Amino acid sequence: MRGQILFTPGPVMMHERVLKAMAEQVVSHRSEEFRQLLDDVRALLAKVYGGGEPLVLTGSGTLAVESMAWSLVEPGERVLVVSHGEFGERLADALARRGAIVDVVGAEQPGRHVPVESVAAKLDEEEYAAVAVVYTETSLGLSYRDMAQVARKAKSQGALVMVDAVSALAGEQVPSPGVVDAVASAAQKAIAGPPGVSFVAVSEEAIEKMKKVARKPPSYLDLEKVYRFHSERRETPYTPAVNLLYGLREALQLITERGLDAWIEMHRERAELLYSKLPGYGLQPVVEPGYRANTVAAFYTPLPSGVLASELAKRGIKIARGMGGLKDRVVRIATMGWLPEDAYERLFTALSEILA
Incomplete structure (x- = not known):
């Protein structure tokens, strides 16, 4: 290997500094040392995201995407998914499993983008609680660079905008929380950190929606719970992958240095x-x-x-x-x-x- x-x-391949950082001795996740580690990671993530409240999870990018879907959408709400391939379909499936009414607008053929006009037409036809998009469709290598235009249209009609940026963050100019409402990503892609850590950055509007959700998601998918622990205690609700966070901090530091x-x-x-x-x-x-x-x-x-x-x-x-x-x-x-x-x-x- x-x-x-x-x-x-x-x-992806990691820097020697990241590998060495993960070899440090573990600390208690209820200690001041851990709180400082989490503070550091969240501050560095905010720089990479360009804003928002970064919520840190132990799990793959799929956990981040599904936590975003389940925490920001109520069963019975109508959601529009812009899909360019496999991961767009997975996003639609996650929302359907949540109980959302899911409409999908897809590309005419693999490798072609969905025109903004097609998305706008769907938004004019129905009232949507949210619009969900994969920024970089990993199955095809397609980046949806019309994302900001779609977000402006969606938000003008009162819809939250959720972005799967697992293969985009730190490798593309992804619209930041504020332009959109929630951006899910993970460490093991363009950040060049260890697999097993993911995160969702949320806007103020998204935080308010999470608080109002009546049918809460399963506890491990509940971003509102993560937000409360981060903001009130500088901790995570459950035992996190401490050593992976050491590695993530170092990977983010390397990006900020460059x-x-x-x-x-x-x-x-x-x-x-x-x-x-x-x-x-x-x-x-x-x-x-x-x-x-x-x-x-x-x-x-x-x-x-x-x-x-x-x-x-x-x-x-x-x-x-x-x-x-x-x-x-x-x-x-x-x-x-x-x-x-x-x-x-x-x-x-x-x-x-x-x-x-």
Whole structure:
């Protein structure tokens, strides 16, 4: 494993400082040392989010997304989901399981974006309590850069706006809480932290909605409970993954040292390199220009995706196959994490050998 290069869309390769931080001795989650750790993490997350109240959870990005859905939507409320693929459908499913009436507006074909006009038309047809969107659709490498326009339209009609930014935060310019109402993400993507920690940043409007929800979500999904513990006690409701928070703090500190804008630009440059070079090897981008994600790039491959992924793995390079109906036709190559300096050179050399 030590010799492998991870181009997978999470988890990603971590900095040596992050690995060392996680080796520290655990502290009690009811101690002042832990409260300072949580304070540090939340302050650093607020910088990355650009505002809002960051609520910290022990669990994957799915926990953050489902906590957001269950804490901000009441059973019986109507919600509009803008879906571009697998994770858009999962978001719709999470809301349906909550008991929401879910309408989905989807793309005409994989790799195409949903026009703002289509979303606006749906918002004019029905009264929605919330609009939910995946900013970066990990299954296709599509970033919905019309998010702010959709949010303005939704909020003008009284709807809360929820964003799954699991594969976007720190790799894209995601609208901040205030422009939207809740943004869910996780440590193991563009933040380049350890898997197992996630978070939701919420606006003042979202906090008020959480307080008013009559049918509370299961306790572990209850963001209002997390908010109370954070704000009143500087603690978490339940035992958190303390050592993962050590790692997350260090990962966030590394980003602030480089500068958030520079960190996002690094992901954009890596993605541009992939989009410019890989067509020369016979791999064609799935997503239309203008919506190609900074954090994960998807390509139609001339070989079955399993064959290409297997051959790259033999050379110490891990990529991901497509998802759903595109599993065998598409490969996904992420740009996240602390990659070795020669990572792309090794990738291109391996592709040359395999696809010659």
